[in-house]
Amino acid sequence: xxxxxxxxxxxxxxxxxxPAAGGLVSLADVAALAGVSSGTVSRALSKPEMxxxxxxxxxxxxxxxxxxxxxxxxxxxxxxxxxxxxxxxPRFGGSSFPTLVQALESTLAAAGYTLLLSAPDHERMQQExxxxxxxxxxxxxxxxxxxxxxxxxxxxxxxxAHRLPFVMMWAEHSSQGPCVGFDEQAAAAxxxxxxxxxxxxxxxxxxxxxxxxxxxxRRFNGVLQALARHGMTLVADAALETEYGFRxxxxxxxxxxxKAAPITAMVCGNDYLAAGVLAALDQAGVQVxxxxxxxxxxxxxxxxxxxxxxxxxxxxxxxxxxQAGHYLLQQLQPLPVAAAAAAAAPGVPLAPPPLxxxxxxxxxxxxxxxxxxxxx
Amino acid sequence: xxxxxxxxxxxxxxxxxxPAAGGLVSLADVAALAGVSSGTVSRALSKPEMxxxxxxxxxxxxxxxxxxxxxxxxxxxxxxxxxxxxxxxPRFGGSSFPTLVQALESTLAAAGYTLLLSAPDHERMQQExxxxxxxxxxxxxxxxxxxxxxxxxxxxxxxxAHRLPFVMMWAEHSSQGPCVGFDEQAAAAxxxxxxxxxxxxxxxxxxxxxxxxxxxxRRFNGVLQALARHGMTLVADAALETEYGFRxxxxxxxxxxxKAAPITAMVCGNDYLAAGVLAALDQAGVQVxxxxxxxxxxxxxxxxxxxxxxxxxxxxxxxxxxQAGHYLLQQLQPLPVAAAAAAAAPGVPLAPPPLxxxxxxxxxxxxxxxxxxxxx
DNA sequence: TTGTATGCGTTATCAC
DNA sequence: GTGATAACGCATACAA
Numbered sequence: 037x038x039x040x041x042x043x044x045x046x047x048x049x050x051x052x053x054x055p056a057a058g059g060l061v062s063l064a065d066v067a068a069l070a071g072v073s074s075g076t077v078s079r080a081l082s083k084p085e086m087x088x089x090x091x092x093x094x095x096x097x098x099x100x101x102x103x104x105x106x107x108x109x110x111x112x113x114x115x116x117x118x119x120x121x122x123x124x125x126p127r128f129g130g131s132s133f134p135t136l137v138q139a140l141e142s143t144l145a146a147a148g149y150t151l152l153l154s155a156p157d158h159e160r161m162q163q164e165x166x167x168x169x170x171x172x173x174x175x176x177x178x179x180x181x182x183x184x185x186x187x188x189x190x191x192x193x194x195x196x197a198h199r200l201p202f203v204m205m206w207a208e209h210s211s212q213g214p215c216v217g218f219d220e221q222a223a224a225a226x227x228x229x230x231x232x233x234x235x236x237x238x239x240x241x242x243x244x245x246x247x248x249x250x251x252x253x254r255r256f257n258g259v260l261q262a263l264a265r266h267g268m269t270l271v272a273d274a275a276l277e278t279e280y281g282f283r284x285x286x287x288x289x290x291x292x293x294x295k296a297a298p299i300t301a302m303v304c305g306n307d308y309l310a311a312g313v314l315a316a317l318d319q320a321g322v323q324v325x326x327x328x329x330x331x332x333x334x335x336x337x338x339x340x341x342x343x344x345x346x347x348x349x350x351x352x353x354x355x356x357x358x359q360a361g362h363y364l365l366q367q368l369q370p371l372p373v374a375a376a377a378a379a380a381a382p383g384v385p386l387a388p389p390p391l392x393x394x395x396x397x398x399x400x401x402x403x404x405x406x407x408x409x410x411x412x
Numbered sequence: 413x414x415x416x417x418x419x420x421x422x423x424x425x426x427x428x429x430x431p432a433a434g435g436l437v438s439l440a441d442v443a444a445l446a447g448v449s450s451g452t453v454s455r456a457l458s459k460p461e462m463x464x465x466x467x468x469x470x471x472x473x474x475x476x477x478x479x480x481x482x483x484x485x486x487x488x489x490x491x492x493x494x495x496x497x498x499x500x501x502p503r504f505g506g507s508s509f510p511t512l513v514q515a516l517e518s519t520l521a522a523a524g525y526t527l528l529l530s531a532p533d534h535e536r537m538q539q540e541x542x543x544x545x546x547x548x549x550x551x552x553x554x555x556x557x558x559x560x561x562x563x564x565x566x567x568x569x570x571x572x573a574h575r576l577p578f579v580m581m582w583a584e585h586s587s588q589g590p591c592v593g594f595d596e597q598a599a600a601a602x603x604x605x606x607x608x609x610x611x612x613x614x615x616x617x618x619x620x621x622x623x624x625x626x627x628x629x630r631r632f633n634g635v636l637q638a639l640a641r642h643g644m645t646l647v648a649d650a651a652l653e654t655e656y657g658f659r660x661x662x663x664x665x666x667x668x669x670x671k672a673a674p675i676t677a678m679v680c681g682n683d684y685l686a687a688g689v690l691a692a693l694d695q696a697g698v699q700v701x702x703x704x705x706x707x708x709x710x711x712x713x714x715x716x717x718x719x720x721x722x723x724x725x726x727x728x729x730x731x732x733x734x735q736a737g738h739y740l741l742q743q744l745q746p747l748p749v750a751a752a753a754a755a756a757a758p759g760v761p762l763a764p765p766p767l768x769x770x771x772x773x774x775x776x777x778x779x780x781x782x783x784x785x786x787x788x
Numbered sequence: 789t790t791g792t793a794t795g796c797g798t799t800a801t802c803a804c
Numbered sequence: 805g806t807g808a809t810a811a812c813g814c815a816t817a818c819a820a
Contacts, residue, residue: 109488110797176484282717339660343719395464486813
């Protein structure tokens, strides 16, 4: 600033590594030190191949020396790109969403994108989703990852108005846009078929709240449908929904036991619930699997370390996060071939196929107890 | 733009809710529609009290109509403030960090701040922490929340150079800056004292890796020191460190059992490990607590639903996240009184006091087994 | 109360 | 290969 030209022989009296006036070190500062224009500095740093070796080195040295860090806001303003992806993920703690988010974040980070996380604790989500999204848009994001599909229309309207790529995670078949997820019905079928083949006819279910939670609802419906294919339904008194959580599973199972519904197997909506269910059975003196079988959906990864180890459907949570990330990145930086494909079928971004699920059998299931089997 | 004045009687032929040309709707668009200048729009939206009621309403209506969302990059550039806090949290999935982050995020969100999350999956963290922080700075953050204290000096140098408020979470007494956390030593003492009073003399420990993990190290040291006060040390063959996780706890406990170290109690570094330990004991036919007591640090919240329910020290993870958030917010928007205090003692931001811990006893501990007790 | 003009730090366009 | 210069969209002195 004081001297726009002047190559930096051995000038500057106090060239500390952390100088900068009141504000922070900018392109202009680096330019002054390197004795070039700010435009050159910009290029030297972002497109080195366009610059001669000597000046590039001078610039890099100067930048290093001053501890220059580009101002993302200015860059975003000029580029109209933030290199940031927003994520809307409700009920973050105590769920398996962290695993999903971790996978999403590292996938994005590997491509130079950062994750702007919004994790409304309450079910503010339901009403305020649009406001929360607005905050994300306002802050500046190039794309958005949503958990689930249950959002007010305003959310999709805003997304469309801003022409933002987005993806719904842990979801399938939304008319609103592309989803990544796995086949919940297949997962439920895996569980139910296994129980049916073992001779179980009276089956209970403890799952998450279905209102405003499409994941819990699909899971529940999947179980119902799979049961129907075997000519069964859930035992009325033994079908509950509750919040996800250890305590909730525990208490729900206590309720089921109180009602003394004669069941031989319980299906658990996720493994938090399953752990609570097992604890309740243990406390009540019910033997697993001798007196009752338990199976679950394995959102997290501790089912194998419960007592008894729980048979579960293993769900590809991490893979789902990676898939979401890759999908968004593909929308963000379309490769030649992808762009060509997109041009061929415009308007319909190709969503990835559902991820595979897998039944993992452990000690918690066995043939239906004799007493129950006699009933049919 | 076409007509800078002109109040918007009933003009514009196709006033769709999502118009905007190639780019997106900006202040100027709203201004044009409302028939005012862009400066007025800016004020009407951010400082409504400076504007007359009538024009304010016109502006708000126009903004609404166009679906205007402010451009955060431009705002950040003009304001030199991003209203964003960066977080560096390693090993995100399968830990108790999500709970912490959730609490941090909602605390910040309540004050209008968003969370930029960086969650290096690997122990890239160790080497690349500075690069990751640089990415955060470059993206633009007003403050930073770090998990733990183990960062290269470059990290703190950059933080200082950019004059960024920051806080280290789950930490105590760092010379590098303010910390929020709880007293790990007190927590360890709670556990060890309880065991000592029950007559245990031969105690083992399975905890997290201490290299490059100050939390695991403090926890380990706390146990050692508490033992020392009772004239004990850990039983050599029964003291292991491993990654956190169910499987890891399971395998570590198997190793301990293999070595047949005659112990009467195990202390677990966290509850993932504890769950694995219990599973291993169960599989080996070791009765808890009759033959062996197990206690643990309760990072997560499922200790009560294990088999048997695990006695633990309950750790205030959520409170820690809130505390971190409040601390940063206080640095960001100093209240009159806080500012005065800061002026009185400049340079040393006052870190909040450690949060309280609590011992929760359940069925997993009892008096030391007779066989072992005989030994002393 | 409202309009005008300038600056925020970068990138991109265009001459040189 | 490099240097001016004009956006980018918003906030804010300053003028009216």
